[in-house]
Amino acid sequence: MKAANIAALARAGVAIEVVAETGSTNADLLARAAQLTEPLLLVAENQTAGRGRAGRSWLSSSEGSLTFSLAWKFDGGPQALSGLPLAVGVALGDVLGQLGVQVQLKWPNDVLKDGDKLAGILIETQAAQGGGTWAIIGIGLNLIMPDEMEARLGRGAAGAPWLARMERDVLVAALLDGLAEALRLFARHGFGAFCARWNLRHAWQGExxxxxxxxxxxxxxxxxxxxxxxxxxxxxxxxxxxxxxxxxxxxxxx
CATH class of the missing domain: 2.30.30.100 (SH3 type barrels.)
Incomplete structure (x- = not known):
């Protein structure tokens, strides 16, 4: 992947960096939040210490996963971000659906395919200098789920081989555009603008x-x-x- 290629394909107008390897893209952006002045997408070709919600590990591989974080500044404090993980889930669901992969959503932050986890969302926040809040939106997306990875996880997990055959730059650009559009809508209207769409994708409605x-x-x-x-x-x-x-x-x- 190359940042210049992603930027040329995307319409989001967001700064992009691609690194060969890092521990956690979320941790990297949190450490840099005080110096950020604009949204920034950080993509790792290999992430060695990815984290999920509540400090859980997120296992990934350079060949079979896509891992990235997006730093986005919002006005107001963290309380204004209620429902943001769900809105991000809606954005992912919409983009993946357009790319031919139909998914469902599990409250509060998982994307499912055929009942198994395809992607996870981790959002961490940090106060911005001069007011507002930086949201660091981390996403891990399974593309190929080999048997040995499932064995390490100890549970079923989904893959999306169709996406694995796409050019990574094209896939990242599509995801970035969908996320940026959703985050701008969320900044204006909050989760209310996404509620109906989330409920349409609710994996366990009525269960x-x-x-x-x-x-x-x-x-x-x-x-x-x-x-x-x-x-x-x-x-x-x-x-x-x-x-x-x-x-x-x-x-x-x-």
């Missing part, structure tokens, strides 16, 4: 799910989508409740 925190079941009920702030709506025996993301896991009840 009985459990909300688990550190092995303890906190809630159980029918998944009823999300509201316009990104909270999960759960129909329980005691009525409908709305849940913020936090560090919890959502699982379909067997």
């Amino acid at each position: 009985t799910v459990t909300i688990i925190d550190n092995g303890t079941v906190l809630h159980e009920g029918l998944a009823a989508g999300v509201d316009d702030t990104g909270r999960l709506l759960l129909d329980t025996l005691d009525g409908r409740i709305a849940l913020l993301a936090g560090d919890v896991s959502l699982r379909v009840k067997p």
Whole structure:
């Protein structure tokens, strides 16, 4: 991949850097946030210490994965970013669908294909000098999922071989354009502009799910989508409740 090629293909008007290898593109951009003056896409051909939500590891390979982070500045504090991971999921779903890969979304930050995880989203924030907030939006996308990688994960995971055959520069440019458009819309209207589209892709709509925190079941009920702030709506025996993301896991009840 070459930054100049991606920039020539993309319409987003975002600065782009490509590195051969790094530990974590999110960590790199967080460390640079104080010096940033404009949005920046950082793509790693190989990421050795990728992270998922709640500090979990994100396993990837240079041949079978695409890993990148996008630094984007928003006005206001982190509280104004409620629902941003879900909006990013909608943007990814739209772009992947246009490229021939149909996906579903799992609350709060996963992209699924045929019920298995295809992509993960990790958003971290840092206050910007002079006001506002930098959102560092990290994305890991599986392209090819070999058996040995699934064995290391200890669970099923999806791949998208069709995307693996694309030129990487073309794929990254398409994803960047979709994300930039979505982030500008989010800055103007918040998650409300994405809510209906997220619910259309909701993988577990109407399914009985459990909300688990550190092995303890906190809630159980029918998944009823999300509201316009990104909270999960759960129909329980005691009525409908709305849940913020936090560090919890959502699982379909067997």
